[in-house]
Amino acid sequence: MVRVILLGGGNLASHLAKAFSNSSEIELTQIFNRTLSHIIDNKDIAPVTDSLDELLEADICVICTSDAAIDCISQKLMHKNCLIVHTSGATSMDVLQNKRKGVFYPLQSFTKDAVIDFSKIPFCLETNNAEDYLLLEKMALAIATKVYTMSSVQRKKLHIAAVFVNNFVNYMYHIGEDICNKNGIPFEVLYPLIQETAEKIQYLSPKVAQTGPAVRKDKKTVALHESQLEANEKLIYTLLSEAISNNN
Amino acid sequence: MVRVILLGGGNLASHLAKAFSNSSEIELTQIFNRTLSHIIDNKDIAPVTDSLDELLEADICVICTSDAAIDCISQKLMHKNCLIVHTSGATSMDVLQNKRKGVFYPLQSFTKDAVIDFSKIPFCLETNNAEDYLLLEKMALAIATKVYTMSSVQRKKLHIAAVFVNNFVNYMYHIGEDICNKNGIPFEVLYPLIQETAEKIQYLSPKVAQTGPAVRKDKKTVALHESQLEANEKLIYTLLSEAISNNN
Numbered sequence: 001m002v003r004v005i006l007l008g009g010g011n012l013a014s015h016l017a018k019a020f021s022n023s024s025e026i027e028l029t030q031i032f033n034r035t036l037s038h039i040i041d042n043k044d045i046a047p048v049t050d051s052l053d054e055l056l057e058a059d060i061c062v063i064c065t066s067d068a069a070i071d072c073i074s075q076k077l078m079h080k081n082c083l084i085v086h087t088s089g090a091t092s093m094d095v096l097q098n099k100r101k102g103v104f105y106p107l108q109s110f111t112k113d114a115v116i117d118f119s120k121i122p123f124c125l126e127t128n129n130a131e132d133y134l135l136l137e138k139m140a141l142a143i144a145t146k147v148y149t150m151s152s153v154q155r156k157k158l159h160i161a162a163v164f165v166n167n168f169v170n171y172m173y174h175i176g177e178d179i180c181n182k183n184g185i186p187f188e189v190l191y192p193l194i195q196e197t198a199e200k201i202q203y204l205s206p207k208v209a210q211t212g213p214a215v216r217k218d219k220k221t222v223a224l225h226e227s228q229l230e231a232n233e234k235l236i237y238t239l240l241s242e243a244i245s246n247n248n
Numbered sequence: 249m250v251r252v253i254l255l256g257g258g259n260l261a262s263h264l265a266k267a268f269s270n271s272s273e274i275e276l277t278q279i280f281n282r283t284l285s286h287i288i289d290n291k292d293i294a295p296v297t298d299s300l301d302e303l304l305e306a307d308i309c310v311i312c313t314s315d316a317a318i319d320c321i322s323q324k325l326m327h328k329n330c331l332i333v334h335t336s337g338a339t340s341m342d343v344l345q346n347k348r349k350g351v352f353y354p355l356q357s358f359t360k361d362a363v364i365d366f367s368k369i370p371f372c373l374e375t376n377n378a379e380d381y382l383l384l385e386k387m388a389l390a391i392a393t394k395v396y397t398m399s400s401v402q403r404k405k406l407h408i409a410a411v412f413v414n415n416f417v418n419y420m421y422h423i424g425e426d427i428c429n430k431n432g433i434p435f436e437v438l439y440p441l442i443q444e445t446a447e448k449i450q451y452l453s454p455k456v457a458q459t460g461p462a463v464r465k466d467k468k469t470v471a472l473h474e475s476q477l478e479a480n481e482k483l484i485y486t487l488l489s490e491a492i493s494n495n496n
Contacts (some may be wrong), residue, residue: 090469108441109459122437148437157431158438160473165424166445167460168488169417174454174495176413183405189370189396190406190413191450195357197414198446201490202439206422211357212415221338225408232491239487240416243480248421 002139005030006046007073008064012087012106015116016064016143021045025142028056048128052076060085060139062104067091074098081131082181089159092152093126102127102136105155106144109166116219118143124150124158175233214244250387253303253330254294255321256312258288260335260354263364264312264391269293273381273390275304308333308387311354315339322346331380337407340400341374350375350384353403354392357414367389372398372406392456423481462489 004026006017013033020028028046033039036050045201049055051072063073063086070086074096077084084094085102103126106118123140125147127133133149140147150158173194180187200209213221222241226234252274256267261281268276276294281287284298297303300321306319311321311334322344325332332348334343341351351374354366371388373395375381381397388395398406420441428435448457461469470489476484 107437108444118397118439122440124437146437146440148434150321150433154431154433157427157476158433160476161424161427161433161438162441163460163473163485164420164427165442167458167492168484169420169442169445170449170454170458171488171492172412172417172420173449176409177449177454179405179409179412184404185398185402185406185409186396188450189355189394190409192368192370192394193410194396194413194417194446194449197417198442201418201421201425201442202436206418206425210410210415210418210422214415219271225411228405228408232495236416236487236491237411239484240419243484244415244419247480 001025001027002060002135002142003027003029003058003141005029005032005058005061006064007032007061009033009035010064010066013039013064014042015118016062016087017042017045019118019143023142026139030056040189055080058082059135062087063096071095071097074101083127083135085127085136089124089155089162092156093128094152098208100127100129100132102132103150103152103155104136104140107158107162119145122146122148124148126150126155151213176235178233210244212244214241217245249273249275249382250276250308250390251306253280253306253309254312255280255309257281257283258312258314261312262290263288264310264335265290265293267364267366271390274387278304283414298386302344303328306330307383311344319343319345322349330383331375331383333375333384337372337403337410340404341376342400348375348377348380350380351398351400352384352388353398354493355406355410367393370394370396372396372403374398374403381411389485423484426481458492460492462492465493 005021006013009042015152017031020026020096031039031042031046031048039048042048061077063070067088067090074084083100084098085100085104087104089105093101105124106121108121111163123144125136127136176190177187212231226237229237252268254261257345265279268274279287279290279296282298287296290296292366308331309325311318315336315338318339322332331348331350332346333352335352337353341349353372354369356369371392373384373388375384425435426440474485477485
Protein backbone atom coordinates (compact mmCIF):
# COMPACT_ATOMS: atom_id res chain seq x y z
CA MET A 1 0.00 0.00 0.00
CA VAL A 2 1.53 3.29 -1.09
CA ARG A 3 0.29 6.31 0.89
CA VAL A 4 -0.10 9.27 -1.48
CA ILE A 5 -0.82 12.96 -0.88
CA LEU A 6 -2.00 14.84 -3.94
CA LEU A 7 -1.30 18.59 -4.14
CA GLY A 8 -3.33 20.52 -6.71
CA GLY A 9 -6.92 21.14 -7.77
CA GLY A 10 -6.72 21.29 -11.56
CA ASN A 11 -7.76 18.98 -14.32
CA LEU A 12 -4.96 16.41 -14.05
CA ALA A 13 -5.14 16.42 -10.24
CA SER A 14 -8.83 15.68 -10.35
CA HIS A 15 -8.31 12.74 -12.75
CA LEU A 16 -5.43 11.40 -10.65
CA ALA A 17 -7.51 11.67 -7.45
CA LYS A 18 -10.18 9.43 -8.98
CA ALA A 19 -7.65 6.92 -10.31
CA PHE A 20 -5.71 6.73 -7.02
CA SER A 21 -8.85 6.31 -4.97
CA ASN A 22 -9.99 3.46 -7.24
CA SER A 23 -6.73 1.55 -6.83
CA SER A 24 -6.39 -1.11 -4.15
CA GLU A 25 -2.59 -0.55 -4.14
CA ILE A 26 -2.88 3.08 -3.10
CA GLU A 27 -4.15 4.88 -0.05
CA LEU A 28 -5.04 8.41 -1.07
CA THR A 29 -4.09 9.91 2.27
CA GLN A 30 -5.00 13.54 1.58
CA ILE A 31 -5.68 16.15 -1.10
CA PHE A 32 -4.33 19.69 -0.74
CA ASN A 33 -5.22 22.82 -2.66
CA ARG A 34 -4.81 26.51 -1.82
CA THR A 35 -8.41 27.08 -2.86
CA LEU A 36 -10.46 24.52 -0.97
CA SER A 37 -13.55 24.93 -3.14
CA HIS A 38 -11.69 23.37 -6.12
CA ILE A 39 -11.22 20.08 -4.29
CA ILE A 40 -14.20 20.02 -1.95
CA ASP A 41 -16.02 17.60 -4.29
CA ASN A 42 -13.30 15.07 -3.48
CA LYS A 43 -13.95 15.06 0.27
CA ASP A 44 -15.69 11.69 0.03
CA ILE A 45 -12.62 9.96 -1.42
CA ALA A 46 -9.94 11.57 0.80
CA PRO A 47 -9.44 14.20 3.51
CA VAL A 48 -9.00 17.64 1.93
CA THR A 49 -7.04 20.64 3.23
CA ASP A 50 -5.91 24.09 2.18
CA SER A 51 -3.05 24.23 4.71
CA LEU A 52 0.40 22.81 4.01
CA ASP A 53 0.99 22.77 7.76
CA GLU A 54 -1.71 20.14 8.15
CA LEU A 55 -0.28 17.56 5.76
CA LEU A 56 -0.43 13.99 7.10
CA GLU A 57 2.24 11.29 6.91
CA ALA A 58 2.67 9.70 3.45
CA ASP A 59 5.11 7.82 1.20
CA ILE A 60 4.81 10.14 -1.80
CA CYS A 61 3.65 13.75 -2.26
CA VAL A 62 2.51 14.38 -5.85
CA ILE A 63 2.74 18.07 -6.80
CA CYS A 64 0.18 18.48 -9.53
CA THR A 65 -0.04 22.26 -9.90
CA SER A 66 0.85 24.77 -12.61
CA ASP A 67 4.53 24.62 -13.59
CA ALA A 68 5.13 28.03 -12.01
CA ALA A 69 3.93 26.89 -8.57
CA ILE A 70 6.11 23.73 -8.31
CA ASP A 71 9.19 25.50 -6.96
CA CYS A 72 7.27 27.37 -4.27
CA ILE A 73 5.30 24.34 -3.06
CA SER A 74 8.35 22.07 -3.01
CA GLN A 75 10.17 24.55 -0.76
CA LYS A 76 7.30 24.40 1.68
CA LEU A 77 7.71 20.61 1.79
CA MET A 78 11.41 20.71 2.75
CA HIS A 79 10.63 19.29 6.19
CA LYS A 80 8.83 16.24 4.74
CA ASN A 81 10.71 12.98 4.70
CA CYS A 82 8.71 11.39 1.89
CA LEU A 83 9.37 11.26 -1.85
CA ILE A 84 8.29 14.52 -3.54
CA VAL A 85 7.44 14.31 -7.25
CA HIS A 86 5.99 16.74 -9.79
CA THR A 87 3.88 15.92 -12.86
CA SER A 88 5.25 18.46 -15.35
CA GLY A 89 6.69 17.53 -18.74
CA ALA A 90 8.49 20.84 -19.17
CA THR A 91 10.07 21.10 -15.71
CA SER A 92 13.41 19.62 -14.69
CA MET A 93 13.48 17.30 -11.66
CA ASP A 94 16.04 19.59 -10.04
CA VAL A 95 13.52 22.39 -9.65
CA LEU A 96 12.55 20.31 -6.62
CA GLN A 97 14.99 21.10 -3.83
CA ASN A 98 13.88 18.22 -1.62
CA LYS A 99 16.29 15.45 -0.73
CA ARG A 100 14.08 12.70 -2.15
CA LYS A 101 12.60 13.83 -5.43
CA GLY A 102 11.24 12.62 -8.73
CA VAL A 103 9.02 13.17 -11.75
CA PHE A 104 5.72 11.45 -12.52
CA TYR A 105 4.72 12.78 -15.96
CA PRO A 106 1.74 11.48 -17.92
CA LEU A 107 2.28 12.26 -21.60
CA GLN A 108 -1.12 13.27 -22.88
CA SER A 109 -3.11 16.38 -23.58
CA PHE A 110 -5.98 16.39 -21.12
CA THR A 111 -9.29 17.70 -22.28
CA LYS A 112 -11.50 19.01 -19.50
CA ASP A 113 -14.43 16.73 -18.61
CA ALA A 114 -13.20 13.96 -20.93
CA VAL A 115 -12.91 10.51 -19.39
CA ILE A 116 -9.24 9.65 -18.93
CA ASP A 117 -8.10 6.05 -19.13
CA PHE A 118 -4.66 6.10 -17.48
CA SER A 119 -4.06 2.51 -18.58
CA LYS A 120 -3.57 3.87 -22.11
CA ILE A 121 -1.41 6.86 -21.18
CA PRO A 122 2.41 6.60 -21.02
CA PHE A 123 3.93 7.72 -17.72
CA CYS A 124 7.54 8.99 -17.72
CA LEU A 125 9.28 8.40 -14.40
CA GLU A 126 12.48 9.82 -12.93
CA THR A 127 14.01 9.79 -9.45
CA ASN A 128 17.50 10.42 -8.07
CA ASN A 129 17.92 7.00 -6.51
CA ALA A 130 16.99 3.42 -7.33
CA GLU A 131 14.98 2.76 -4.17
CA ASP A 132 12.72 5.74 -4.77
CA TYR A 133 12.33 4.65 -8.38
CA LEU A 134 10.82 1.35 -7.23
CA LEU A 135 8.42 3.21 -4.96
CA LEU A 136 7.38 5.63 -7.72
CA GLU A 137 7.02 2.78 -10.20
CA LYS A 138 4.77 0.94 -7.76
CA MET A 139 2.50 3.98 -7.54
CA ALA A 140 2.51 4.39 -11.34
CA LEU A 141 1.71 0.75 -12.05
CA ALA A 142 -1.22 0.94 -9.64
CA ILE A 143 -3.04 3.16 -12.15
CA ALA A 144 -1.11 2.75 -15.42
CA THR A 145 0.40 0.05 -17.65
CA LYS A 146 2.75 2.05 -19.89
CA VAL A 147 5.61 3.20 -17.68
CA TYR A 148 8.96 4.52 -18.98
CA THR A 149 12.16 5.61 -17.27
CA MET A 150 13.05 9.04 -18.59
CA SER A 151 15.68 11.58 -17.53
CA SER A 152 14.94 15.32 -17.38
CA VAL A 153 17.00 15.80 -20.54
CA GLN A 154 15.06 13.11 -22.39
CA ARG A 155 11.78 14.56 -21.16
CA LYS A 156 12.67 17.96 -22.63
CA LYS A 157 13.44 16.35 -25.99
CA LEU A 158 10.22 14.34 -25.80
CA HIS A 159 8.34 17.59 -25.31
CA ILE A 160 9.81 18.97 -28.54
CA ALA A 161 8.90 15.75 -30.39
CA ALA A 162 5.37 16.08 -28.98
CA VAL A 163 5.09 19.60 -30.42
CA PHE A 164 5.74 18.12 -33.87
CA VAL A 165 3.43 15.08 -33.62
CA ASN A 166 0.63 16.85 -31.75
CA ASN A 167 0.63 20.67 -32.14
CA PHE A 168 2.06 20.82 -35.67
CA VAL A 169 0.06 17.82 -36.85
CA ASN A 170 -3.09 19.54 -35.59
CA TYR A 171 -2.08 22.63 -37.57
CA MET A 172 -1.80 20.51 -40.72
CA TYR A 173 -5.38 19.37 -40.01
CA HIS A 174 -6.33 23.04 -39.58
CA ILE A 175 -4.95 23.91 -43.03
CA GLY A 176 -6.69 20.85 -44.52
CA GLU A 177 -9.98 22.00 -43.01
CA ASP A 178 -9.47 25.55 -44.33
CA ILE A 179 -8.92 24.24 -47.86
CA CYS A 180 -12.06 22.09 -47.55
CA ASN A 181 -14.17 24.97 -46.18
CA LYS A 182 -13.06 27.34 -48.93
CA ASN A 183 -14.10 24.83 -51.58
CA GLY A 184 -17.38 23.53 -50.20
CA ILE A 185 -15.93 20.13 -49.31
CA PRO A 186 -17.02 18.49 -46.03
CA PHE A 187 -13.86 18.08 -43.90
CA GLU A 188 -15.17 14.68 -42.76
CA VAL A 189 -14.17 13.27 -46.16
CA LEU A 190 -10.62 13.36 -44.79
CA TYR A 191 -11.29 11.62 -41.43
CA PRO A 192 -10.52 8.06 -42.61
CA LEU A 193 -7.26 9.18 -44.25
CA ILE A 194 -6.25 11.05 -41.08
CA GLN A 195 -7.04 7.99 -39.00
CA GLU A 196 -5.15 5.63 -41.31
CA THR A 197 -2.09 7.93 -41.35
CA ALA A 198 -2.00 7.93 -37.54
CA GLU A 199 -2.43 4.16 -37.28
CA LYS A 200 0.03 3.19 -40.00
CA ILE A 201 3.11 4.49 -38.17
CA GLN A 202 2.44 2.09 -35.30
CA TYR A 203 3.60 -0.77 -37.53
CA LEU A 204 5.62 1.08 -40.20
CA SER A 205 8.29 3.72 -39.46
CA PRO A 206 7.15 7.17 -40.71
CA LYS A 207 10.33 7.35 -42.78
CA VAL A 208 9.20 4.26 -44.69
CA ALA A 209 5.51 5.22 -44.68
CA GLN A 210 6.10 8.56 -46.44
CA THR A 211 4.01 8.97 -49.60
CA GLY A 212 2.96 11.90 -51.81
CA PRO A 213 4.34 14.09 -54.60
CA ALA A 214 7.36 15.39 -52.62
CA VAL A 215 8.84 11.97 -51.83
CA ARG A 216 8.15 10.85 -55.42
CA LYS A 217 10.01 14.03 -56.49
CA ASP A 218 6.97 14.76 -58.67
CA LYS A 219 7.87 18.40 -59.30
CA LYS A 220 4.95 18.94 -61.66
CA THR A 221 2.35 18.14 -58.99
CA VAL A 222 4.25 20.10 -56.32
CA ALA A 223 4.30 23.18 -58.60
CA LEU A 224 0.61 22.72 -59.46
CA HIS A 225 -0.32 22.62 -55.78
CA GLU A 226 1.88 25.61 -54.92
CA SER A 227 0.22 27.68 -57.63
CA GLN A 228 -3.16 27.17 -55.93
CA LEU A 229 -2.12 28.07 -52.38
CA GLU A 230 -2.12 31.42 -50.62
CA ALA A 231 1.08 33.02 -49.31
CA ASN A 232 1.31 31.42 -45.89
CA GLU A 233 0.15 27.93 -46.84
CA LYS A 234 2.37 28.04 -49.92
CA LEU A 235 5.45 28.78 -47.78
CA ILE A 236 4.65 25.78 -45.59
CA TYR A 237 3.93 23.53 -48.58
CA THR A 238 7.26 24.47 -50.20
CA LEU A 239 9.40 24.10 -47.07
CA LEU A 240 7.90 20.72 -46.12
CA SER A 241 8.05 19.39 -49.68
CA GLU A 242 11.73 20.32 -49.95
CA ALA A 243 12.47 18.72 -46.60
CA ILE A 244 10.67 15.51 -47.61
CA SER A 245 12.46 15.41 -51.00
CA ASN A 246 15.85 15.89 -49.37
CA ASN A 247 15.28 13.51 -46.48
CA ASN A 248 14.01 10.43 -48.27
CA MET B 249 -28.00 -5.25 -61.11
CA VAL B 250 -25.24 -3.00 -62.43
CA ARG B 251 -23.00 -4.69 -65.01
CA VAL B 252 -19.41 -3.51 -64.48
CA ILE B 253 -16.22 -3.99 -66.51
CA LEU B 254 -13.03 -3.29 -64.61
CA LEU B 255 -9.96 -2.15 -66.56
CA GLY B 256 -6.62 -2.44 -64.75
CA GLY B 257 -4.47 -4.92 -62.88
CA GLY B 258 -2.97 -2.88 -60.07
CA ASN B 259 -3.55 -2.70 -56.35
CA LEU B 260 -6.80 -0.72 -56.35
CA ALA B 261 -8.21 -2.73 -59.27
CA SER B 262 -7.57 -5.95 -57.44
CA HIS B 263 -9.34 -4.68 -54.29
CA LEU B 264 -12.28 -3.39 -56.36
CA ALA B 265 -12.57 -6.70 -58.21
CA LYS B 266 -13.02 -8.54 -54.91
CA ALA B 267 -15.51 -6.01 -53.56
CA PHE B 268 -17.58 -5.94 -56.77
CA SER B 269 -17.69 -9.72 -57.00
CA ASN B 270 -18.87 -9.95 -53.38
CA SER B 271 -21.77 -7.54 -53.97
CA SER B 272 -25.20 -8.87 -54.88
CA GLU B 273 -25.99 -5.54 -56.60
CA ILE B 274 -23.17 -5.86 -59.10
CA GLU B 275 -22.38 -8.24 -61.90
CA LEU B 276 -18.64 -8.08 -62.51
CA THR B 277 -18.95 -8.71 -66.25
CA GLN B 278 -15.25 -8.74 -67.15
CA ILE B 279 -11.76 -7.71 -66.10
CA PHE B 280 -9.31 -6.28 -68.63
CA ASN B 281 -5.57 -5.75 -68.36
CA ARG B 282 -2.85 -5.37 -71.00
CA THR B 283 -0.75 -7.91 -69.11
CA LEU B 284 -3.00 -10.90 -68.57
CA SER B 285 -0.78 -12.46 -65.91
CA HIS B 286 -1.61 -9.59 -63.50
CA ILE B 287 -5.32 -10.47 -63.47
CA ILE B 288 -5.26 -14.21 -64.15
CA ASP B 289 -5.84 -14.92 -60.44
CA ASN B 290 -9.23 -13.25 -60.83
CA LYS B 291 -10.46 -15.64 -63.53
CA ASP B 292 -12.69 -17.43 -61.02
CA ILE B 293 -14.63 -14.28 -60.17
CA ALA B 294 -15.01 -12.86 -63.72
CA PRO B 295 -13.95 -13.45 -67.34
CA VAL B 296 -10.53 -11.88 -67.97
CA THR B 297 -9.11 -10.47 -71.19
CA ASP B 298 -6.10 -8.55 -72.54
CA SER B 299 -7.92 -7.30 -75.62
CA LEU B 300 -10.04 -4.14 -75.67
CA ASP B 301 -11.71 -5.47 -78.83
CA GLU B 302 -13.19 -8.32 -76.83
CA LEU B 303 -14.97 -6.22 -74.20
CA LEU B 304 -18.51 -7.42 -73.43
CA GLU B 305 -21.68 -5.35 -72.92
CA ALA B 306 -21.85 -3.48 -69.60
CA ASP B 307 -23.42 -0.47 -67.83
CA ILE B 308 -20.16 1.00 -66.50
CA CYS B 309 -16.50 0.65 -67.49
CA VAL B 310 -14.21 1.50 -64.57
CA ILE B 311 -10.74 2.59 -65.75
CA CYS B 312 -8.47 1.76 -62.85
CA THR B 313 -5.01 2.19 -64.34
CA SER B 314 -2.10 4.58 -63.80
CA ASP B 315 -3.09 8.23 -64.34
CA ALA B 316 -0.96 8.38 -67.50
CA ALA B 317 -2.87 5.53 -69.18
CA ILE B 318 -6.39 6.90 -68.62
CA ASP B 319 -6.43 9.11 -71.71
CA CYS B 320 -5.22 6.37 -74.01
CA ILE B 321 -7.64 3.72 -72.74
CA SER B 322 -10.62 6.06 -72.80
CA GLN B 323 -9.97 6.81 -76.47
CA LYS B 324 -10.07 3.12 -77.25
CA LEU B 325 -13.50 2.97 -75.61
CA MET B 326 -15.03 5.73 -77.81
CA HIS B 327 -17.31 3.17 -79.51
CA LYS B 328 -18.79 1.99 -76.18
CA ASN B 329 -22.20 3.25 -75.22
CA CYS B 330 -21.82 2.71 -71.49
CA LEU B 331 -20.71 5.10 -68.73
CA ILE B 332 -16.89 5.38 -68.62
CA VAL B 333 -15.36 6.42 -65.30
CA HIS B 334 -11.82 6.70 -63.96
CA THR B 335 -10.64 6.28 -60.35
CA SER B 336 -7.95 8.97 -60.19
CA GLY B 337 -7.94 11.77 -57.63
CA ALA B 338 -5.54 13.92 -59.59
CA THR B 339 -7.14 13.63 -63.03
CA SER B 340 -9.93 15.84 -64.35
CA MET B 341 -13.12 14.15 -65.59
CA ASP B 342 -12.62 15.83 -68.96
CA VAL B 343 -9.52 13.80 -69.70
CA LEU B 344 -12.16 11.24 -70.67
CA GLN B 345 -13.36 12.06 -74.17
CA ASN B 346 -16.30 9.70 -74.06
CA LYS B 347 -19.85 11.01 -74.29
CA ARG B 348 -20.95 9.48 -70.99
CA LYS B 349 -18.21 9.94 -68.42
CA GLY B 350 -17.52 10.23 -64.74
CA VAL B 351 -15.15 9.84 -61.81
CA PHE B 352 -15.24 7.18 -59.11
CA TYR B 353 -12.44 8.15 -56.70
CA PRO B 354 -11.82 6.37 -53.40
CA LEU B 355 -9.90 8.73 -51.09
CA GLN B 356 -7.40 6.53 -49.32
CA SER B 357 -3.80 5.50 -49.56
CA PHE B 358 -3.78 1.83 -50.41
CA THR B 359 -1.10 -0.34 -48.92
CA LYS B 360 -0.32 -3.46 -50.92
CA ASP B 361 -1.66 -6.68 -49.37
CA ALA B 362 -3.53 -4.80 -46.62
CA VAL B 363 -7.19 -5.71 -46.23
CA ILE B 364 -9.34 -2.86 -47.56
CA ASP B 365 -12.75 -2.19 -46.05
CA PHE B 366 -14.47 -0.04 -48.66
CA SER B 367 -17.34 0.61 -46.25
CA LYS B 368 -14.99 2.92 -44.35
CA ILE B 369 -13.48 4.70 -47.35
CA PRO B 370 -15.04 7.88 -48.78
CA PHE B 371 -15.85 7.72 -52.51
CA CYS B 372 -15.96 10.97 -54.50
CA LEU B 373 -18.32 10.80 -57.46
CA GLU B 374 -18.75 13.01 -60.52
CA THR B 375 -20.61 12.63 -63.82
CA ASN B 376 -21.77 15.05 -66.50
CA ASN B 377 -25.46 14.24 -66.20
CA ALA B 378 -27.91 13.41 -63.44
CA GLU B 379 -29.02 10.05 -64.82
CA ASP B 380 -25.46 8.75 -64.97
CA TYR B 381 -24.90 10.04 -61.45
CA LEU B 382 -27.67 7.79 -60.15
CA LEU B 383 -26.13 4.82 -61.95
CA LEU B 384 -22.64 5.56 -60.60
CA GLU B 385 -24.02 6.13 -57.12
CA LYS B 386 -25.80 2.77 -57.26
CA MET B 387 -22.50 1.07 -58.10
CA ALA B 388 -20.69 2.98 -55.34
CA LEU B 389 -23.30 2.20 -52.67
CA ALA B 390 -23.07 -1.49 -53.55
CA ILE B 391 -19.58 -1.58 -51.99
CA ALA B 392 -19.33 1.65 -49.95
CA THR B 393 -21.31 3.73 -47.45
CA LYS B 394 -19.52 7.10 -47.55
CA VAL B 395 -20.32 8.61 -50.94
CA TYR B 396 -19.81 12.30 -51.82
CA THR B 397 -20.59 14.36 -54.91
CA MET B 398 -17.42 16.17 -55.91
CA SER B 399 -16.53 18.22 -58.99
CA SER B 400 -13.12 17.93 -60.68
CA VAL B 401 -12.15 21.32 -59.22
CA GLN B 402 -13.12 20.24 -55.71
CA ARG B 403 -11.26 16.97 -56.15
CA LYS B 404 -8.06 18.84 -57.02
CA LYS B 405 -8.41 20.98 -53.88
CA LEU B 406 -9.14 17.87 -51.83
CA HIS B 407 -5.91 16.37 -53.11
CA ILE B 408 -3.97 19.38 -51.81
CA ALA B 409 -5.74 19.13 -48.45
CA ALA B 410 -4.82 15.43 -48.37
CA VAL B 411 -1.14 16.30 -48.87
CA PHE B 412 -1.32 18.38 -45.68
CA VAL B 413 -3.28 15.91 -43.51
CA ASN B 414 -1.52 12.78 -44.78
CA ASN B 415 1.92 13.42 -46.35
CA PHE B 416 2.91 16.41 -44.21
CA VAL B 417 1.45 14.90 -41.04
CA ASN B 418 3.50 11.78 -41.68
CA TYR B 419 6.57 13.98 -42.03
CA MET B 420 5.85 15.53 -38.61
CA TYR B 421 5.78 11.95 -37.26
CA HIS B 422 9.12 11.35 -39.03
CA ILE B 423 10.71 14.34 -37.28
CA GLY B 424 9.22 13.22 -33.96
CA GLU B 425 10.73 9.77 -34.46
CA ASP B 426 14.13 11.27 -35.33
CA ILE B 427 14.16 13.33 -32.13
CA CYS B 428 13.24 10.22 -30.12
CA ASN B 429 15.89 8.06 -31.80
CA LYS B 430 18.61 10.65 -31.23
CA ASN B 431 17.79 10.76 -27.52
CA GLY B 432 17.25 7.10 -26.72
CA ILE B 433 13.48 7.54 -26.29
CA PRO B 434 11.19 4.79 -27.65
CA PHE B 435 8.98 6.40 -30.32
CA GLU B 436 6.04 4.30 -29.06
CA VAL B 437 5.78 6.68 -26.07
CA LEU B 438 4.15 9.08 -28.55
CA TYR B 439 1.61 6.64 -30.07
CA PRO B 440 -1.27 7.47 -27.70
CA LEU B 441 -0.77 11.22 -28.21
CA ILE B 442 -0.69 10.75 -31.98
CA GLN B 443 -3.86 8.69 -31.83
CA GLU B 444 -5.66 11.18 -29.58
CA THR B 445 -4.68 14.10 -31.83
CA ALA B 446 -6.14 12.30 -34.86
CA GLU B 447 -9.35 11.38 -33.06
CA LYS B 448 -9.99 14.71 -31.38
CA ILE B 449 -10.58 16.63 -34.61
CA GLN B 450 -13.52 14.36 -35.43
CA TYR B 451 -15.53 16.13 -32.72
CA LEU B 452 -13.58 19.40 -32.31
CA SER B 453 -12.48 21.64 -35.18
CA PRO B 454 -8.64 21.67 -35.47
CA LYS B 455 -8.76 25.46 -35.15
CA VAL B 456 -10.34 25.07 -31.71
CA ALA B 457 -8.27 21.98 -30.79
CA GLN B 458 -4.93 23.76 -31.27
CA THR B 459 -2.67 23.55 -28.20
CA GLY B 460 1.03 24.07 -27.53
CA PRO B 461 3.52 26.88 -26.93
CA ALA B 462 2.89 28.66 -30.26
CA VAL B 463 -0.85 29.15 -29.77
CA ARG B 464 -0.23 30.20 -26.15
CA LYS B 465 2.29 32.72 -27.57
CA ASP B 466 4.77 31.25 -25.07
CA LYS B 467 7.86 32.76 -26.70
CA LYS B 468 10.20 31.46 -24.00
CA THR B 469 9.36 27.80 -24.72
CA VAL B 470 9.41 28.37 -28.49
CA ALA B 471 12.91 29.88 -28.25
CA LEU B 472 14.06 27.08 -25.94
CA HIS B 473 12.89 24.45 -28.43
CA GLU B 474 14.41 26.27 -31.40
CA SER B 475 17.79 26.43 -29.67
CA GLN B 476 17.81 22.61 -29.46
CA LEU B 477 16.90 21.86 -33.08
CA GLU B 478 19.12 21.38 -36.11
CA ALA B 479 18.95 23.69 -39.12
CA ASN B 480 16.19 22.02 -41.11
CA GLU B 481 13.93 21.08 -38.22
CA LYS B 482 14.45 24.51 -36.69
CA LEU B 483 13.26 26.21 -39.91
CA ILE B 484 10.11 24.09 -39.85
CA TYR B 485 9.54 24.69 -36.13
CA THR B 486 9.86 28.46 -36.59
CA LEU B 487 7.64 28.72 -39.66
CA LEU B 488 4.86 26.57 -38.17
CA SER B 489 5.01 28.29 -34.79
CA GLU B 490 4.69 31.71 -36.44
CA ALA B 491 1.79 30.51 -38.57
CA ILE B 492 0.00 29.08 -35.52
CA SER B 493 0.60 32.27 -33.49
CA ASN B 494 -0.73 34.46 -36.29
CA ASN B 495 -3.70 32.27 -37.18
CA ASN B 496 -5.24 31.69 -33.79
